[in-house]
């Protein structure tokens with residue numbers, strides 16, 4: 241653990257916690273907010289990083305890897321989450337796969353696109369309907385605790401987990417704030 | 422290993438075979454070192470009916486996802502040859518997965534598609550392959566150079582032997598008839614997962630949480 245934890249960005253903390261929990265496989269469809277984390281993961285030989293065409297594929301790849309004994313995580317934005325309900329309901333939930341998801345929350349707290357806002361409103365009802373553990377990370381101080389605990393609980397309880405990256409975490413200090421991804 | 426590009430049989434020239442028969446021919450060549458992930462419906466029903474190897478995964482409901490699941494298994498266990506079995510309708514739903522496999526250059530993965538030209542299990546409606554879509558041409562276009570139509574049963578076995586012996590990714594397409602599958606998979610998802618993970622020797626390691 242670094243001496244000065246306050247110097248760490250959320251991206252660095254996430255990367256470190258994934259390593260500490262032996263989460264080696266990353267499958268993502270890009271998102272602007274996740275872009276710096278994605279670059280860091282690509283640059284780090286510890287991780288196998290796959291960029292499939294659809295989020296559904298990413299869910300299936302990480303699920304298959306779990307069956308084979310490799311831990312992984314899916315990175316996506318809210319729009320991507322809106323495309324994976326069938327994969328969660330027909331694969332992840334009934335087969336009891338501890339799928340880790342990190343979702344960049346778009347469409348709230350100052351998004352300029354109505355379409356992102358409407359898509360965003362579908363996320364929590366789906367997570368709740370499926371009984372999937374989820375938590376919105378809003379403060380830098382909380383990143384390590386929440387990510388570490390949610391990853392561990394997923395594997396302990398054999399259940400999926402959705403870590404939601406709130407704009408409060410990813411945008412608040414980012415004053416040129418409007419992004420188009 | 423010779424490229425399959427030399428195998429130039431077209432879809433039109435390929436013999437119409439039988440899924441149960443070809444599944445049994447495939448399984449007869451496999452041991453504990455090979456994993457098979459079979460897609461929705463008939464595809465996994467025939468795998469089930471061919472004998473319940475612990476290294477078989479029966480994907481019950483997620484149409485199109487057998488191939489990406491197989492890619493995940495192949496990434497996790499690079500020493501193991503992994504076969505993905507899909508119907509044509511299922512593969513058509515997730516064509517991007519072919520490009521993902523090509524981009525990953527997944528050496529230990531072989532894809533087999535059963536092309537009956539229909540969505541058989543939902544009532545036999547025509548799929549795109551019945552009006553000219555050629556899945557081998559699509560696979561090659563996606564970057565899978567080792568892609569071929571099986572011209573008959575003997576050729577299917579030759580292609581499977583090559584996939585077992587050498588580095589892929591491999592793509593084998595077989596035209597099949599409209600016969601019903603030879604059995605029905607027992608639908609206990611948790612049990613299917615547990616048996617498969619035990620068959621792959623994966624359960625203990627991945628379930629132990631560090632720290």
Ligand SMILES: Cc1ncc(C[n+]2csc(CCOP(=O)(O)OP(=O)(O)O)c2C)c(N)n1
Nearest residue numbers: 462463484508509510511539540541542543
């Ligand atoms: C996303 C989704 N759409 C539709 C269905 C309904 N459905 C289940 S099986 C199937 C047909 C599968 O066709 P194919 O893969 O060609 O296999 P076949 O039935 O011909 O053996 C369909 C359309 C589904 N399960 N999921």
